Amino acid sequence: MTSIISYIREATSRFGAGWNAFWFEPRDVATVALMRILSGVMALYFVASFSPDLMAWFGADGMLPVSLAERFQPDGAKLSYLTYLSSPTDLGIAHAASLIVVVLYTAGMFTRVTSVLATIAVLSYIHRAPVVTSQFEPVLAMTMVYLCIAPTGRRWSFDAWRAARKAEDEDRPLELKTTSVAANVATRLIQIHLCAVFVMMALAKISGEAWWSGIGVWWLIARPDSRLVDLTGLLAEHPYIINLWTHAIVLFEFAFPVLIWNRTARPMLIVLAALHWSMLALITSLVPFCVMMFIATLAFVEPPVVRGLMARLSHATTAPVPSD
Numbered sequence: 028m029t030s031i032i033s034y035i036r037e038a039t040s041r042f043g044a045g046w047n048a049f050w051f052e053p054r055d056v057a058t059v060a061l062m063r064i065l066s067g068v069m070a071l072y073f074v075a076s077f078s079p080d081l082m083a084w085f086g087a088d089g090m091l092p093v094s095l096a097e098r099f100q101p102d103g104a105k106l107s108y109l110t111y112l113s114s115p116t117d118l119g120i121a122h123a124a125s126l127i128v129v130v131l132y133t134a135g136m137f138t139r140v141t142s143v144l145a146t147i148a149v150l151s152y153i154h155r156a157p158v159v160t161s162q163f164e165p166v167l168a169m170t171m172v173y174l175c176i177a178p179t180g181r182r183w184s185f186d187a188w189r190a191a192r193k194a195e196d197e198d199r200p201l202e203l204k205t206t207s208v209a210a211n212v213a214t215r216l217i218q219i220h221l222c223a224v225f226v227m228m229a230l231a232k233i234s235g236e237a238w239w240s241g242i243g244v245w246w247l248i249a250r251p252d253s254r255l256v257d258l259t260g261l262l263a264e265h266p267y268i269i270n271l272w273t274h275a276i277v278l279f280e281f282a283f284p285v286l287i288w289n290r291t292a293r294p295m296l297i298v299l300a301a302l303h304w305s306m307l308a309l310i311t312s313l314v315p316f317c318v319m320m321f322i323a324t325l326a327f328v329e330p331p332v333v334r335g336l337m338a339r340l341s342h343a344t345t346a347p348v349p350s351d
Contacts, residue, residue, distance in 0.1 A: 054211035055330035056181045060135070061337065062217075063142070063179035065322045066170050067133025069315065070149050073167060074125050077152065081122055084156060087113040091156050100157045107154040108147075125151075135184020142179065146171040163316040169220055170323050177213035181205055183337065217326040222284030224320075229280035238277055241270030248310045256309045279303055287327055300324045 084091050096104040104110050112118050125148040132145035153164045180186035194201040232238040237246050248258045262268055286292040308317035
């Protein structure tokens with residue numbers, strides 16, 4: 028009996044230590060800082076896409092009146108500040124302010140504040156225009172919400188540059204913590220949420236006959252209105268390739284949320300994810316969604332790898348050009 032109790036205590040202690048390390052061990056902010064930049068670029072693309080036809084979408088006589096938004100999203104529409112604006116002046120000012128906030132967030136300026144404001148801006152457009160949202164917007168919103176938790180402005184940002192300049196002017200060492208428990212919590216939340224997205228995508232596929240029968244990819248590439256590259260001529264005579272590709276997609280989407288937690292398999296899965304989303308972007312034209320899914324996948328890239336990548340990129344961009 029004593030040995031059983033000791034085993035339970037030891038197992039409980041190991042579980043508690045692992046749980047605390049998983050969630051609350053300080054993590055370098057490098058990965059979340061890179062994700063801030065990339066998600067900010069995608070958020071800027073999303074908000075800016077409404078610019079040419081702002082009044083046509085949200086004006087008093089626009090294609091998306093408030094009544095339509097409330098019909099599709101009764102409670103969500105009220106969470107958008109755009110719901111309460113209809114005049115060209117008000118909408119123009121709010122839209123310009125949204126763009127400025129997203130740019131500041133991307134640049135890492137006053138990041139603790141602008142990360143929240145940029146997320147509110149993105150969610151406001153999503154809630155105000157639910158009928159024109161796609162798979163892209165939920166992934167963007169999910170990533171930005173979790174990044175609000177982390178101090179993403181501690182690397183590669185205006186905030187970090189300003190802190191370095193201030194320390195230099197005051198002739199003192201720079202005191203900017205580059206590790207944070209909040210960065211780890213944000214990273215873990217993105218990782219878990221992304222795995223849940225993969226599982227739901229895989230389950231949705233196997234609920235339909237096309238993916239079971241192996242023709243799911245053909246359904247995608249045979250639609251001329253939703254593809255970037257026409258592969259029908261290349262693959263029409265090779266049904267086995269179509270079947271293999273179809274089942275490989277389903278297998279990958281089921282395997283990713285399981286195997287990605289294995290440190291040995293993780294690099295291979297990240298490379299496969301890049302290939303997976305690149306190919307899907309070509310045959311579906313869902314480029315923003317595929318790009319955003321890969322940005323979310325970067326949550327599994329260890330901070331030292333990101334630091335090394337950014338260091339090499341910085342060296343490549345600042346290296347002097349040899350003269351003839």
